[in-house]
Amino acid sequence: MREHAALLERLGADVVRVRRPEEFATVSGLVIPGGESTVIDKLSRIFKMRDPIRQAIRNGMPVLGTCAGLIMLADTVLDAIEGQQSFGGLDVVVRRNAFGRQTESFEADLSVPALGAEPVHAAFIRGPVVESVGPAATTLGALDDGRVVAVEQGALIGISFHPEISGETRFHERFLDHVEARRPEPNPTALTPAARR
Ligand code: GLN
DSSP: OHHHHHHHHHTTOOEEOOOSHHHHTTEEEEEEOSSOHHHHHHHHHHTTOHHHHHHHHHTTOOEEEETHHHHHHEEEEESOOTTOOOOOOEEEEEETTTTTTTTSEEEEEEBOGGGOSSOEEEEEESOOEEEEEOTTOEEEEEOTTSOEEEEEETTEEEESSOGGGTTOOHHHHHHHHHHHHTSSSSOOOOOSSEEEO
C-alpha cells in the first residue's frame, strides 16, 4: 500500500488512504492493493465500505486492483473461503493462489501491448490467475503459457501481480488516465486504497 501511494504521488496524484465511507466519498479513484482478499472482504464489511465501493464501481469509478485487489474486482472467485465475497465489476473468473506452492513467488516479463512494446516486469506473490475472461472484459496481458494475468473493463484494471514493487509505473499511469478522463478538469487525484482531490 505504501508503495502504491509513493508511486501515485510520484505520478502527480493526491493520495489518501481510505478506510471509511466518509473518506471514500471524497475520492475519484481507488487502488485495491495486494494482501489477503479474505481479510479485505471482511474489513470492507465491518467498516461499511462494501456497498459504497460496489456502488462506485457500478457508477464507473476507476479502480486498479492488484493481486488480492484483482480478486476483489472479479465477478467470480474460485478457491474462495466459505462465505468470501468480492466486490465484482470485472467479467472474469479468477482462481486464488493459482500458482501453487512451488511457484508461489516469481518474477516474469509479460507483453502487455496496450502499454507499449516494452515488456512489463511483474512480481507474482501468491497471486490469482484469470481462468476465464467474459465478453465484457478484455485481456491486457498473459504469461508465455497463455495464463491471463492482466485484464481491463471500462475503467477497471485488474492484475495478478505487483507492479509497484518492480518499478513498473504504466498500470498506475493508465489508472490515472482513467481518473482524469472522468474529471471535468485536470488534476487527477488518486489514493491508496483510493484517491481524492
Ligand atoms: N493469496 C492472496 C489472496 O487470496 C493474494 C496474495 C497477494 O495479494 N499478494 O487474497
